[in-house]
Amino acid sequence: MNERLENRIHVLRAEHRMSQSDLANEIGVSRKTISTIEVGRFIPSTVIALKIARYFKVPVEEIFMLVEGE
Template sequence: MRNRLKELRGARGWSQGTLAEALDVSRQSVNAIETGRYDPSLPLAFKIARLFEVPIEQIFFDSD
C-alpha cells in the first residue's frame, strides 16, 4: 500500500518524531509507514486521517 504521509507531514513542517508523538507511536513506526514497509491498522490509519483532517483514502492508496 502506498501513502502520502511524508508529503502531508512535510507540508506541516513536522519531523518524524513530532508526528510520532502526535500519533502516540514510535518514530520507527512513522518511518516504516512512510517508506511503505509497514501498513498501519485501520484504527491507526483513521487516527492519521483525523490528525491531518483529510479522508483516509486521500492518504492511503492501493498499490495496484
C-alpha cells in the same frame, strides 16, 4: 492481482513542517512506526491510519491508496 499500499504521509508532514517524531508523538506511536509506514515496510492498523487521517483532517483515502503491482 498484486496490489501494494502507498501513502502520502511524507508529503503531508512536509506541508505541515513536522518531523516523523512530531507526528508519532501526536498520534501516540513511535517514530520508527511512522518511518516504516512511510517507506512501505509496515502496513498500519486501521486505528493508526484513522489517527493519522484525523490529525491531518483529511479522509484516509487522501493518505493511503492501493496501487496495482507489476
